[in-house]
Amino acid sequence: MALAPSERNFTDPTPDPRDGSAVPTLSLLTPQGVRTTNGPYAERVADIDDAELAKLYSQMIVQRRIDAEGTALQRQGQLALWAPSKGQEAAQIGAASALRETDFIFPTYRDHGVIHSRGVAPAEVMRQWRGASHGGWDPHEKKMAPVQIIIGAQTLHAVGYAMGAAFDGMGGSSVVFLGDGATSQGDVSEAMVFAASFHAPVLFFLENNQFAISEPVELQSRIPLVERPRGFGIRSVRVDGNDILAVVAATREALERMDAGEGPQFIEAVTFRQGAHTTADDPTKYRAKELEEHWAKLDPIDRVETYLRGRGMDTEAIVDSAQKEADGVAAELRAAVIGMTEKDPEMLFKHVYSEPHPRIAEQREEYMGYLADLEDGA
Secondary structure, eight states: OOTTTTOOOOOOOOOTTOOOOOOOOSSBBOOOSBBOOOSSSHHTTTOOOOOHHHHHHHHHHHHHHHHHHHHHHHHSSSSSSOOOOTTTTHHHHHHHHOOOTTEEEETTOOOOOHHHHOOOOHHHHHHHTSOOOOOOOOEEEEEEHOOOOSHHHHHHHHHHHHHHHHHTTTOOOOEEEEEGGGGGGGHHHHHHHHHHTTTOEEEEEEOOEEEEEEEEEHHSSSSSSTGGGGGGGGOOOOOOOOOOOOHHHHHHHHHHHHHHHOOEEEEEEEOOOSSSTHHHHTGTSSSSSHHHHHHHHOHHHHHHHHHHHHHTOOHHHHHHHHHHHHHHHHHHHHHHHHHHOOOOOTTHSSSSSSSSOHHHHHHHHHHHHHHHHHHOOO
């Protein structure tokens, strides 16, 4: 008898006691701090010694601090909205550290670690969340598209970019980040059809944090999400998304395969969203406390700290240094947000269409009138 959605478990790497099955999941660093050093995937990260791993650890701490500051700023009325990323640091920092400058990134609204790793200034990160800009940074300069709010739409953009790069012979790949909920969108299926059909060098990096707002992944799909791309003819691999070494290894392999002309690749990084979907969400309404406690023990930052401590590293000094850097970034971010001004309110209406559009003109007049009323104290 088939298991009901509430009985299935696609995200725990251990065998399900009800049917004995487990989805193969790459892991190189256990929650207990034991590192695998043998095998092809381990060899791909052999260059990441303890000192390099400590640097990645520090980057994860910085990301978590940025996330906490974003939440605080939204609660204080400084941001319109914020999408927390706590718990997904290994997936984001691991993937970002493996990318090259020539790889064009298409992020989601939750990829704060990926965005920060690309050298985007705090003020640029927050401009869109503040509602002061369509984006915040120059996509050509950073080799990264603006944050995408429409679920799954960035996959089509990434495939289009990769197809163009291939057709023009300019080289390079595109990397698109998406969440588990996005796999239920038609855009994602269409993107994989085109990617496979045209052999586009695009990496789909799925951050499976297990809940699409309030629905668990088992309700969204009858099969593990890593199986879906294979139906389109796309090679896929599943990794422990809280294991930064496994994420780096899988991402490096995917890039190598695309460079070798093997076409699109897909990585499912199984992680856990420790906080709310956004600051407008209350996860206690749909998520069991026991599940949160289970995944708290698998925290990606704690895992690396356990390993480094076991190796005799001065983790207290590493944490202290990372916290000072994180506090500096947070302070810069807060100052940028509070001091941010909307220099050209009409800019929001200038680049929607290439040609003048009557509805956009009408909206512009309404908005400018609204601002004028505010100035008049109306």
